[in-house]
Amino acid sequence: MSQIISIHSFRGGTGKSNVTANLAAQAAMAGKRVAVVDTDIQSPGIHVLFGLDESSMKQTLNDYLHDKCAVTDAAFLVGRGSTPQPGAAQLADKSLWLVPSSINTSEVSRVVRDGYDFNTLNKGFKTLRKELQLDYLLIDTHPGINEETLLSVGISDEMVIILRPDQQDFQGTAVTLDVARSLDVPTIRLLVNKALTRYDRSQIRSEVEDKFHAPVAGVLPLNEDMVELGSSDIFSLRFPDHPWSQELRRAAKTILNLA
């Protein structure tokens, strides 16, 4: 049975989409069937990491929500585009799908203006799991607490909350945890990102676990090389020996229960 994992952060800029894309890539490299749905409809971005742009996204989640196509038609097999980057290209023979949200200005404003039917979105999740025979459905959410987030939390087997070691993130994470617990999410994990390298990671881990009474799946170091890459590729595939990638793989094993 497929696992639904929602990846969330209370604030923007935590690296949520980057972590989501890398977790999905690690699962696919381990031979799992994975789909990522970008429900950050108001500010989509994860498609960039997989090498997609507006011209290469023939159909999107928006088309599905507006009844223009089946949800599986909006699922793009990653790594098989015309010019995949070296990292994403390694996924060419794997089973990783992305359902991107539209980056078209009119489509984004339409969703904000008119709203959409949550039942359609929810039915789409079920269809993807069944038709693509997924092991994992990863949901990349909009930061903060909104209805898309609540829906994804409400149906998830596992929720991963990304946070930076920052007081604003700490307070927001407490709110998010309260919501997740009130919705009976079976497994909740924290993933610290952008931790300063001069600090002891095991100490950060234990402090965060004590503060939130939730397990920490990993403490990812602040990564200037990732900034330099500029979201143009899947970092952990392109630079597998980098400390960030090594820690990400450890976290992926925990979160995805990979061998």
Added chain:
Amino acid sequence: MSGIFDRLQKKMEVETQQDGISPLDMAALPPLLRKVMRYMLREYEMLYSEICQWAKELPEEERPSQADLDQALETLSKQFWLIKRGEGERVRYQANLRRKAGSKLGPGAWNVLDTRIAAIKKEPPQE
């Protein structure tokens, strides 16, 4: 031109949507109703027999009696959080989420935005 029945149908559809559950409403439900709703949201639509089978397979400490399960389904259906269809052995339930509301900005503001976006797309890119 749409007739009165089309408009009524549309109005009914909108009202049905508005009666659905918001994911946040789930937090306020009693534990068994919340458990059933979580399951139904994941599965979207299920036969009554499939729901009973799921309940039977729950760990003993979480397993509801048949009467409690039936009562939960009845309560959720009355509140339109589940939509009940069919009869007899073919009874099925579907989760009913409230529609995501659109913006409360006046239509004039959106028309201005649409016009501006269309104009920008027609303009040749600047050097």
